[in-house]
Amino acid sequence: MLNKKARVYFSCFMLILGTLIGFLLSKWSEIGSLGWREPDVITLTVRMPENGSLPSRMIYGKPDIAKAPRRDVMVLSPWLAPIVWAGTFNRDLLMEEFQHKKYRIGLTVTAIGKYVKLLKKFLESTERYFMKGGMVTYYVFTDRPDKVKALSLEVNRPLKIITVPKYPTWGHVVLGRMEILKNQSEVLFQQEVDYVVSLDVDMVLFSHIGVEILGELVSVIHPGYYHSPRKDLPYERRPASQAFIPEDEGDFYYQANFFVGTVQRIYQLATACYEGIVKDKANDIQAVVYEESHFNKYLVYNKPTKLLSPEYIWMNNLWRLKDIRIKRIVHGEKKF
Ligand SMILES: CC(=O)N[C@H]1[C@@H](OP(=O)(O)OP(=O)(O)OC[C@H]2O[C@@H](n3ccc(=O)[nH]c3=O)[C@H](O)[C@@H]2O)O[C@H](CO)[C@H](O)[C@@H]1O
Ligand SMILES: [Mn+2]
Numbered sequence: 001m002l003n004k005k006a007r008v009y010f011s012c013f014m015l016i017l018g019t020l021i022g023f024l025l026s027k028w029s030e031i032g033s034l035g036w037r038e039p040d041v042i043t044l045t046v047r048m049p050e051n052g053s054l055p056s057r058m059i060y061g062k063p064d065i066a067k068a069p070r071r072d073v074m075v076l077s078p079w080l081a082p083i084v085w086a087g088t089f090n091r092d093l094l095m096e097e098f099q100h101k102k103y104r105i106g107l108t109v110t111a112i113g114k115y116v117k118l119l120k121k122f123l124e125s126t127e128r129y130f131m132k133g134g135m136v137t138y139y140v141f142t143d144r145p146d147k148v149k150a151l152s153l154e155v156n157r158p159l160k161i162i163t164v165p166k167y168p169t170w171g172h173v174v175l176g177r178m179e180i181l182k183n184q185s186e187v188l189f190q191q192e193v194d195y196v197v198s199l200d201v202d203m204v205l206f207s208h209i210g211v212e213i214l215g216e217l218v219s220v221i222h223p224g225y226y227h228s229p230r231k232d233l234p235y236e237r238r239p240a241s242q243a244f245i246p247e248d249e250g251d252f253y254y255q256a257n258f259f260v261g262t263v264q265r266i267y268q269l270a271t272a273c274y275e276g277i278v279k280d281k282a283n284d285i286q287a288v289v290y291e292e293s294h295f296n297k298y299l300v301y302n303k304p305t306k307l308l309s310p311e312y313i314w315m316n317n318l319w320r321l322k323d324i325r326i327k328r329i330v331h332g333e334k335k336f
Contacts, residue, residue, distance in 0.1 A: 084309055086311060086325040094211045098211040099133070103211075107197045110140075112143050113143065117336050123155055131210055134211070137157060137192065137193065142163065164180055174292075181198065182274050189266070189267075195214050195260060196266040198258065202333065202334045206329065209328055214306075215304075216265050220258045220307070223310035226310050242287075249300055253296060254296055256292035258329070272294070273295055273298060
């Protein structure tokens with residue numbers, strides 16, 4: 001039995017511990033990273049004697065072949081696609097090539113109906129954190145261009161408003177996104193950009209998202225299922241749907257609210273999903289997770305060339321796992 005004094009000490013200790021844990025948990029939703037920092041790169045300026053110009057050089061530690069970037073998570077898929085986690089890349093190093101090649105990036109977002117209200121917060125965060133120093137054009141797909149204009153959005157990159165049909169239901173919107181992407185890849189993106197990035201409007205960026213996300217075909221591993229066995233992944237398992245994936249197939253479950261690719265690869269992906277959706281409709285079947293089921297089906301047979309870890313679409317209602325060092329984007333908190 002504890003004596004009275006010991007009990008008082010114990011109660012005080014528990015109170016302090018409880019307050020501390022409560023404080024940390026409350027802060028977790030507000031900050032991008034907990035203690036973890038992106039590696040430093042020192043850029044030095046040196047004088048070149050031939051022409052007297054002042055090119056800058058980047059100085060960084062030599063990669064050590066014996067040192068794995070992360071030991072706790074898979075950083076390379078079995079088909080040799082890198083999986084991007086905090087600690088696996090040096091963004092400044094990637095930026096060198098990016099600036100040299102002058103890639104053009106189209107960030108697409110759909111804001112139909114009441115979702116227009118989410119656009120301001122979304123764009124404030126992309127202005128702050130999306131592709132700093134990159135050539136970005138925003139493409140907003142909306143049925144209410146006047147409402148979007150009325151938001152008086154203050155953005156420092158070009159913003160194009162593309163009018164799309166007023167889809168009657170949520171389901172029609174998410175399925176319709178693939179049709180919009182397919183059509184706009186043909187008429188617009190092909191001329192105007194090198195990479196397309198597609199994001200949901202109910203996302204808020206919390207930390208820098210840069211060139212590390214670019215690749216031929218890039219998808220994000222769903223934060224809710226990344227430790228789940230295959231049998232628990234919410235793939236479409238009914239053979240009657242075009243999105244059908246057999247029980248013994250599938251790699252990861254990807255979330256369709258964030259994907260990236262070259263215009264050609266996005267066009268192919270969107271066309272395949274659109275055709276699957278049209279066929280399903282003709283057969284009077286609706287895939288279990290709408291366009292996301294078709295998206296996952298496509299990616300089983302057309303493997304992504306790069307994967308982004310769940311850091312890129314974290315959700316605050318998920319318990320923080322020890323392999324998540326940083327929340328780069330928080331998704332799904334809608335306040336209309
Ligand atoms: C828990 C769950 O089931 N999540 C699914 C749901 O996510 P979400 O619940 O995140 O879907 P959501 O409501 O954010 O809708 C997807 C996006 O479509 C746009 N939008 C939607 C409706 C509308 O009236 N106006 C409009 O503009 C908007 O950009 C929105 O962010 O849908 C996604 C569609 O990719 C995936 O299927 C997700 O797995
Ligand atoms: Mn969403």
